[in-house]
Amino acid sequence: MRAIVHESFGEPSEVLTVQEVPTPEPGPREVRVRTLASPIHNHDLWTVRGSYGYKPELPARAGTEAVGVVDAMGAEVTGLQVGQRVVTGGTFGVWADYFVAKAAALMPVPEGLPDDTAAQLVAMPFSAISLLDTLDLQPGDWLAQNAANGAVGRLVAQLARARGVNVLGLVRRAAGVDELRALGIDDVVATDSDDWRDRVTQITGGAPVRVGIDSVGGSATGDLVSVLAEQGTLVVFGAMASSTMQIPSGDVIFKDVTVKGFWGSRVSAAMDADKRAALMAELYQRITSGSLTLPVEESYSFEQVADAARANFAPGRSGKILLHP
Numbered sequence: 001m002r003a004i005v006h007e008s009f010g011e012p013s014e015v016l017t018v019q020e021v022p023t024p025e026p027g028p029r030e031v032r033v034r035t036l037a038s039p040i041h042n043h044d045l046w047t048v049r050g051s052y053g054y055k056p057e058l059p060a061r062a063g064t065e066a067v068g069v070v071d072a073m074g075a076e077v078t079g080l081q082v083g084q085r086v087v088t089g090g091t092f093g094v095w096a097d098y099f100v101a102k103a104a105a106l107m108p109v110p111e112g113l114p115d116d117t118a119a120q121l122v123a124m125p126f127s128a129i130s131l132l133d134t135l136d137l138q139p140g141d142w143l144a145q146n147a148a149n150g151a152v153g154r155l156v157a158q159l160a161r162a163r164g165v166n167v168l169g170l171v172r173r174a175a176g177v178d179e180l181r182a183l184g185i186d187d188v189v190a191t192d193s194d195d196w197r198d199r200v201t202q203i204t205g206g207a208p209v210r211v212g213i214d215s216v217g218g219s220a221t222g223d224l225v226s227v228l229a230e231q232g233t234l235v236v237f238g239a240m241a242s243s244t245m246q247i248p249s250g251d252v253i254f255k256d257v258t259v260k261g262f263w264g265s266r267v268s269a270a271m272d273a274d275k276r277a278a279l280m281a282e283l284y285q286r287i288t289s290g291s292l293t294l295p296v297e298e299s300y301s302f303e304q305v306a307d308a309a310r311a312n313f314a315p316g317r318s319g320k321i322l323l324h325p
Helices: 042-049 122-134 151-162 174-182 196-204 219-226 249-255 264-270 273-289 302-312
Strands: 002-006 016-020 030-039 066-073 085-088 098-102 142-145 166-171 188-190 209-214 233-236 258-261 296-301 320-324
Touching (some): 042 302, 066 098, 122 151, 122 264, 122 273, 142 151, 151 273, 166 174, 166 219, 174 188, 188 196, 209 219, 219 233, 219 249, 296 302
Parallel strands (some): 142 166, 142 209, 233 258
Antiparallel strands (some): 030 066, 030 098
């Protein structure tokens, strides 16, 4: 079968190649899945670069989320059947014609949900809804987030609005405001204008911003902290621009700001089954009602993985980049 592999850490568009490898066999409590579609996430490409929290042994495969069809099952697998469509959001090495996953890591896909939607259901949407669920925000509360026009930013905005939570979005350029408005997401401010903090006050009406979600790093983190209320919480979700956060000490000291991290994989692994099922049910309901959308920017074949990796970081992208075998 074909698999996308890198033999060294580096720029994904330069080190990722398609290779012929043996088709894997599932062991006990494992399932072999025939891949239908897989999204590219920033953390997938950071792993290829060797800069993520997980660093695989080389040569390494890539990709962590996919939708596919159960092709074969090992011993002691229950609740699944050959031919069933399933998704996984935490199985490493899914950028291949087939991959093996733990049966417990697979979830059946409801009928009627398109492959391209199902492919991106778990990692980002589930992380976003898990994040919201940990924040203890009530209807009418305000949270702020940077990278508001990124995939996670759009998901948080849609899911929070469905829960009655107000979201202030920060973007780095004025064009981002128009992009989000076209998607029905308002209350967004571009930080490239001198009076952007005045605009924040106009939007919130001076109400306290209890939580800030940082996905950028660098000076953008300090901008986000500057709009937090006293005893606000900064949640670090990602570091798109810089792995170093620039936060004025005065804001932390005098506002008594709490800074903590959020890693979806760790939170999901520790979550009990009932909570996971409830959050997934909420995601399904939001998608079917139209209050949550998962757009696709463009799809690429495995052989076009270099182009796909470059497209993932193209500015102004409004949907996910998908890989198809």
